[in-house]
Structure formats: structure tokens, C-alpha cells
Amino acid sequence: MIKFWSVDILRIITAYYVLAIVLAMFLYPGGNHIELDQVGYSLHKNFLSELGFHKTMSGDINFLSSFFWNSAMYMLLLQGIAFLFIPSLFKLNKYAYIFAVLGSLFMFPASLFFVGVALTPGDIFFDEHIFTTTTAFNLYTIAIFFYVIAFIFSPLSNYYASGGVVLFIAVAIYSYYLAGFNPIDAINDRDLFLKTYTMDFLIFNVVLQKAIISSMLITIIIFTFGFNKLIESKT
Numbered sequence: 001m002i003k004f005w006s007v008d009i010l011r012i013i014t015a016y017y018v019l020a021i022v023l024a025m026f027l028y029p030g031g032n033h034i035e036l037d038q039v040g041y042s043l044h045k046n047f048l049s050e051l052g053f054h055k056t057m058s059g060d061i062n063f064l065s066s067f068f069w070n071s072a073m074y075m076l077l078l079q080g081i082a083f084l085f086i087p088s089l090f091k092l093n094k095y096a097y098i099f100a101v102l103g104s105l106f107m108f109p110a111s112l113f114f115v116g117v118a119l120t121p122g123d124i125f126f127d128e129h130i131f132t133t134t135t136a137f138n139l140y141t142i143a144i145f146f147y148v149i150a151f152i153f154s155p156l157s158n159y160y161a162s163g164g165v166v167l168f169i170a171v172a173i174y175s176y177y178l179a180g181f182n183p184i185d186a187i188n189d190r191d192l193f194l195k196t197y198t199m200d201f202l203i204f205n206v207v208l209q210k211a212i213i214s215s216m217l218i219t220i221i222i223f224t225f226g227f228n229k230l231i232e233s234k235t
């Protein structure tokens with residue numbers, strides 16, 4: 001049971017997330033925040049959360065794409081549950097266990113807020129969408145920080161901790177960037193949006209978001225190998 005939740009579930013969720021997002025991209029009708037007539041989804045012009053819009057920036061109904069996007073985000077709730085089982089793997093060291101518990105106390109609500117991102121599509125609930133996104137990344141940053149320390153105190157190689165350090169720095173910088181960013185609703189305040197942001201700025205933010213999300217997925221997979229090592233050390 002512990003391996004199922006600590007290793008298998010996390011890998012299944014990551015694989016499903018990638019598959020569902022790819023399908024959602026293929027099914028996305030089109031449009032981005034600046035070019036409303038864009039056909040299909042652009043990796044460097046569309047945010048991932050646009051896959052969950054009720055209507056795309058081009059005004060098309062986005063049912064199929066949003067279905068897969070939402071299902072991927074809802075699956076992250078299982079990730080939060082999985083991290084409630086993981087601290088028990090670190091009981092060989094008191095300090096590692098304490099920091100793992102602290103990490104999970106932040107990872108679980110982070111997963112809830114990532115689900116909240118899906119429940120607040122940006123084209124309908126703009127302010128709520130920004131709040132859930134920012135809060136999710138902030139909580140995730142703290143959770144990764146505590147798990148990095150847990151790995152350092154654990155009997156495992158610091159290889160797992162080093163991977164977490166890279167992610168922590170990346171997500172921390174991104175969270176800080178989001179905190180200082182003043183988003184503008186591209187639907188209800190379109191004139192102001194177009195006066196304020198350029199295509200280059202849009203591309204920078206889109207690519208940055210995908211880089212951060214990719215590093216998060218890779219780090220979770222790396223962590224599963226560390227969790228598996230801890231399980232094997234107890235048998």
C-alpha cells in the first residue's frame with residue numbers, strides 16, 4: 001500500500017497529466033491573448049490554463065480541450081493524498097521525518113489549489129483564477145523546500161536533494177515573479193492588455209510557465225525513485 005501511494009500513484013498521475021495535456025492541446029480550437037485568429041494551440045503563445053477556458057480567446061467553445069485539462073488538474077488531488085503517506089518513509093531519521101511532515105502539510109493544500117485552478121477558468125473567474133494559481137505555486141514552493149531538507153537528513157544520496165534544490169529555486173523565483181506581476185484580464189480589459197503587453201512579453205511568460213511545470217513533473221518523478229529507495233531500505 002505504501003509503495004502504491006508513494007511511488008506508483010505519483011508516476012501514474014504524472015504520466016496521465018502529460019497525456020491529458022497533449023490531447024487537450026490537439027483539441028484546442030485556437031486563439032491566444034493577442035492573436036484572436038490563431039488556429040489551434042501554440043506551445044509558445046498559449047498558457048496551459050487556456051486549455052481550461054470555457055471559451056477560447058477566439059470565442060470558440062472549448063469543451064473537449066477543457067475536459068482533458070480539467071481531468072489532469074483533478075488528478076493532482078491524488079498527488080496531495082499521496083504525500084500524506086510519504087512522511088512515514090523518513091522515520092529512520094527524526095529530523096527528516098519532521099521536515100517531510102511539514103512538506104506534506106503544504107503539499108496537500110497546494111494540490112487542492114491546483115484543483116482550484118481548474119475550477120476557476122480564467123475567462124470566467126479571472127481574479128479567482130489568479131489567486132488560486134499564485135497560492136498553489138507558493139504552497140508548492142514551501143513543500144519542496146521542506147522535502148529537500150528531509151532528503152538531506154535521510155540516509156539517501158544527496159542526488160535526490162539536489163534535484164529538489166534546482167526545482168525549489170526555479171519555483172521560488174517563479175512564485176516571486178507571479179507575486180510582483182500585475183495581470184490584466186485580456187477579455188474584459190482587452191484595450192488595456194494590448195497597450196500594456198507585447199507579443200514578446202507574452203511568449204516569455206508562456207515559455208517560462210511551461211519550463212517551470214516541466215521541472216515540477218521531472219522532480220516528482222525523481223522523488224519517486226528516492227521514495228522507492230527508502231521503501232527498499234526497510235525491507
